[in-house]
Amino acid sequence: MSLIHGLHFNNLKGDLLGGVTAAVVALPLALAFGVSSGAGAIAGLYGAIFVGLFAALFGGTPAQVSGPTGPMTVVMASVFTQFVAIDPATGPVLAFTVVIMGGILQMLFGLLKLGKYVTLVPFPVISGFMSGIGLIIILLQLGPLFGFSASSSAKEALFLIPEYLNGADSPALMLGLVSLAIVLFCPRSISVTVPPPLLALVLGTLIYLLVFLDSGLTVIGAIPTGLPQLLMPALSLDLLSEMLFAALMLAVLGSIDSLLTSLVADNMTKNYHDSDRELIGQGVGNMMAGLFGGLPGAGATMRTVVNIKAGGSTPIAGVVHALVLVFVVLGAAPLAENIPHAVLAGILIKVGLDIIDWRFLLRLHHAPLFVAVLMLLVLCLTVLADLVTAVFVGVFIANVVTVKRLSDNQLDSIRIIDSHAGNDESLSKRERKLLAETRGRVVLYQFDGPVSYAAAKGLSGKLQDCRPHDALLLDFSRVPLIDVSTALAIEDMIVEAQGVGRNVHIIGLNPIVQEILQRLKILDLIPASFCHTKRSKALETAHAMVFRDELN
Structure with missing residues (x-):
């Protein structure tokens, strides 16, 4: 330089x-x-x-x-x-x-x-x-x-x-x-x-x-000529x-x-x-x-x-x-x-x-x-x-x-998919079939993009209109990062779901998201067998558990 x-x-x-x-x-x-x-x-x-x-x-x-x-x-x-x-x-x-x-x-x-x-x-x-x-x-x-x-x-x-x-x-x-x-x-x-x-x-x-x-x-009036004199700075504690x-x-x-x-x-x-x-x-x-x-x-x-x-x-x-x-x-x-x-x-x-x-003031009535x-x-x-x-x-x-607008956009991008997924293009044909066969007893909560603290409070609210289910799948495959507020909101979702007897599965954590959840001990709430790298594997596990419970 x-x-x-x-x-x-x-x-x-x-x-x-x-x-x-x-x-x-x-x-x-x-x-x-x-x-x-x-x-x-x-x-x-x-x-x-x-x-x-x-x-x-x-x-x-x-x-x-x-x-x-x-x-x-x-x-x-x-x-x-x-x-x-x-x-x-x-x-x-x-x-x-x-x-x-x-x-x-x-x-x-x-x-x-x-x-x-x-x-x-x-x-x-x-x-x-x-x-x-x-x-x-x-x-x-x-x-x-x-x-x-x-x-x-x-x-x-x-x-x-x-x-x-x-x-x-x-x-x-x-x-x-x-x-x-x-x-x-x-x-x-x-x-x-x-x-x-x-x-x-x-x-x-x-x-x-x-x-x-x-x-x-x-x-x-009179203006001094010549070079300026050095002015020694002063501080006043009363006016600091x-x-x-x-x-x-x-x-x-x-x-x-x-x-x-x-x-x-x-x-x-x-x-x-x-x-x-x-x-x-x-x-x-x-x-x-x-x-x-x-x-x-x-x-x-x-x-x-x-x-x-x-x-x-x-x-x-x-x-x-x-x-x-x-x-x-x-x-x-x-x-x-x-x-x-x-x-x-x-x-x-x-x-x-x-x-x-003036350029903006003259157009203010159009803003x-x-x-x-x-x-x-x-x-x-x-x-x-x-x-x-x-x-x-x-x-x-x-x-x-x-921030409010961004949180609204983030919440709108979160999708809740159950047996009525129909022809949802985000899922493979086999994944749609597995969900359909569960008849609404498995819900896929699909995040899309980063989730900030502003959207954290609305995460649980997205599930309120869902019909009763036995398994909740949290899909983080498209989430590059989360903050602490979001992580704590996810913890609340997990605790709430487990409190009413639902199994919670985690899908597709990248290293950044995984590190935050591990540091806050949130992953300790989820059995290792319920943490999946692929969505299809999570759906197969949840599907098998639903029908195993029916047989029992």
Whole structure:
């Protein structure tokens, strides 16, 4: 395994162009995300630099460009506000320590090879979750758009909308709407040369300087220049549980966000990413960002797409993107001091609109009722509760329903065959003859496929409608595996049958199923002569016993 996944030098021109283009797109977004988070514009730039650099060097998606994203900024804004409110002096340090902890957790996810499980989140949950995040971004930017300070939560912003509308600041609203119009309606002939967010940033700031300089609009203000200082992490035992929860939220969200973007990159480049390596790279990037006061980040879809379209295909593009932003921090940061918050709000509202899953929302009325309700539930929980609660509740409900459906399918596939089998094609002609001659006194319980814990409780219920019989044959010939719950349910079936005087025969155990039944001592309930490798032999034995009992 090479140290840098996908690195080669056969595409230097494309990687240089892709990296520079991605940096141009990242600059206005990094500034906007930094301001939106409450940590300051420079934190957005530092996040773009460190996450972008280290995720490229240690990640598993060569063409991916990483940095602060809308979902990660939403969480960081909540974390920053929470800890600063508790202690203004140490709050920022605790917030960035949470970023470091989140990065370590992401690295742990990768080392434990959990990458393949992250993208198994059901589609309605992802759709509702992402749409909820898009809505949060829009709600949080309504304040700056109308000339107010940003709200601390989406719920608060929702209730303040009437106040925003009644007390709107005209210059702020105009600048915000102009910026929003540029990013929404910029002609393709221009956008292929100049990224719309950058164009909105430049034109919006020029209008402010030429027309509204004395209007009292809130601007970014002084931005530190030079390289960042190392920030020593700190822990608070009193707040440890809150810090761990916030770190887990960042780690889970960053992992989902990054791996979904990796799938987009795979589709465009026709390559395959390494999920576990990508999580390690993102974790290293977020850990370094936290150590230097930067926002957490993830794989950024817009920057990744721009990079690939411009020719980038290796980690060199991600490194170039980070180095270009370093030069901005070293010398050009003062140029951003006069950018109005309203301009950034217009740009971020477009980001929020892009995150919302319009493709699915517009077809929601055609979706199955459960899917539609689950998606809307996750969306509402994302906006009104918190992101982790939304995902966990959504995944839990989706999995419960899925397990129920699978158990129903498994139970439907189980067949109970007696003397009325007729022309059942699963049995040979001789087997059908043997069953018919028993006149219902032998019942064949035929499993088909794996039987999970979800179907275990229904196993005995399948026998309730059977007429009285003397022998029960449990056919496992088509069962590749069972779990402990299923094994215990089978034990109950055996004990119940034997309790009313029925003989129980076991057929066709493979080594895996046999080992589970032996470990739990369930096979001890069955005489060795009643354990058969072939169904025909079991039917012959049961048939002989039925007629022997009649003769006696």
